Amino acid sequence: MQVTINGKNQTLTDGITVAELLAQLDLQPIRVAVEVNEDLVPRKTFAETPVRDGDQIEIVTFVGGG
Amino acid sequence: MASNRYRVGSFEFTSRLFVGTGKYADFQAMKDALAASGCQVVTVAVRRDVMAPEGGTKPDNILEHLDLTRYTVLPNTAGCFSAKDAVRSAKLSRELLEGLDNPGAKWVKVEVLADKKTLLPDVVGTLEATRELVDAGLEVLAYTNDDPIAAKQLKDAGATSVMPLGSPIGSGQGILNPANISLCLEYLKEDDPDYPVIVDAGVGTASDVTVAMEIGADGVLLNTGIAGAREPVQMARAMAHALEAGRLAYLSGRIPRKRYASASSPTDGVIASAARPL
Numbered sequence: 075m076q077v078t079i080n081g082k083n084q085t086l087t088d089g090i091t092v093a094e095l096l097a098q099l100d101l102q103p104i105r106v107a108v109e110v111n112e113d114l115v116p117r118k119t120f121a122e123t124p125v126r127d128g129d130q131i132e133i134v135t136f137v138g139g140g
Numbered sequence: 141m142a143s144n145r146y147r148v149g150s151f152e153f154t155s156r157l158f159v160g161t162g163k164y165a166d167f168q169a170m171k172d173a174l175a176a177s178g179c180q181v182v183t184v185a186v187r188r189d190v191m192a193p194e195g196g197t198k199p200d201n202i203l204e205h206l207d208l209t210r211y212t213v214l215p216n217t218a219g220c221f222s223a224k225d226a227v228r229s230a231k232l233s234r235e236l237l238e239g240l241d242n243p244g245a246k247w248v249k250v251e252v253l254a255d256k257k258t259l260l261p262d263v264v265g266t267l268e269a270t271r272e273l274v275d276a277g278l279e280v281l282a283y284t285n286d287d288p289i290a291a292k293q294l295k296d297a298g299a300t301s302v303m304p305l306g307s308p309i310g311s312g313q314g315i316l317n318p319a320n321i322s323l324c325l326e327y328l329k330e331d332d333p334d335y336p337v338i339v340d341a342g343v344g345t346a347s348d349v350t351v352a353m354e355i356g357a358d359g360v361l362l363n364t365g366i367a368g369a370r371e372p373v374q375m376a377r378a379m380a381h382a383l384e385a386g387r388l389a390y391l392s393g394r395i396p397r398k399r400y401a402s403a404s405s406p407t408d409g410v411i412a413s414a415a416r417p418l
Contacts, residue, residue, distance in 0.1 A: 080188040080189070081188070099191055100191075100192060100198070101189060101191075103239075104239050104240065105189075105201055105203050105236075106189055106236070107186075107232040107233070107235040107236045107239075109228065109232065112228065114228075114231050114232065114235060116235065117235060117238075117239050132188065132232075133188065133189045134186050134187060134188055134189060134229075134232050134236075135186070135187065135189040135201055135203070135236070136184040136185065136186060136187075136201070136202050136203060136213075136215070136233070136236060137162075137184065137185050137186075137187045137202055138160070138161040138162040138163065138164065138170065138184065138185070138202055139160060139161060139162040139183065139184055139185025139216060139218045139219075139363075140160025140161070140162045140163070140183060140185075140216070140218065140309070140310075140341075140361070140362070140363025140364065140367075
């Protein structure tokens with residue numbers, strides 16, 4: 075399936091969850107926050123939130139700023 | 141010392157300096173400068189995470205370099221040009237900070253910017269985002285213009301603190317309109333003297349911090365003034381001293397400005413030769 079992650083098109087295996095996606099991207103769940111189609115995905119639900127074809131996914135973290 | 145305890149919403153601090161974490165040469169420089177400033181609150185921004193390049197390693201995350209037991213993180217919505225994006229960004233930060241068990245999960249500095257050249261705030265968007273985030277249960281610190289009317293409207297919308305700007309972000313122009321900041325303070329603190337007002341943005345050097353504190357601000361938020369200095373650690377110390385000086389001066393009550401001189405030494409008993417003043 076095709077999704078958009080942080081503005082880039084990516085092909086993912088069907089049926090993966092947000093938790094699996096983060097593992098695939100080598101991201102620590104504790105250091106990111108995730109939105110799917112502009113809705114926040116609570117960290118507690120990463121493991122049970124499926125990624126669907128066409129999803130717009132944002133994976134953010136903190137950076138230095140003022 | 142003048143920097144005794146004060147409150148911002150449900151938070152209580154002794155340091156009145158809020159320091160940003162951007163633009164340092166590296167994370168070590170950031171850590172050293174934050175420590176030298178004595179700050180208890182550091183602000184960070186939310187951005188898309190950077191994935192490791194093919195076969196490479198992921199760049200360090202700021203969270204590896206911030207002592208989250210020492211600092212309360214104030215997430216900001218810097219870079220958002222709409223109320224909607226600011227609200228999304230604020231909710232993402234809350235989720236991050238809840239996971240990290242940092243008290244900063246309870247608050248956010250709302251910035252809704254209007255213009256890329258000046259980075260001046262969109263006050264209408266800021267008001268909209270403030271209302272929405274207050275409804276969502278966050279304590280909102282609203283970055284805004286040095287406009288007393290907008291400041292009052294933000295407070296009425298439920299902002300925990302209003303943060304009027306000294307001058308545009310990163311400009312180093314200092315406090316361009318102290319008279320307006322003073323009016324903001326007057327309006328915001330009317331019948332509510334403990335309402336916290338933090339001057340945010342534009343600080344170029346230590347005296348700018350002093351000016352803000354002398355007119356009665358409760359604190360100052362700055363970033364580039366330290367991060368961009370040739371010697372950031374030394375400048376961080378200067379900023380802390382300047383804040384203390386300004387706070388003490390404010391509490392001590394400055395003398396009124398007078399048109400003419402008023403001699404400090406007795407005017408009687410002066411030995412006088414033939415020379416006489418005009």
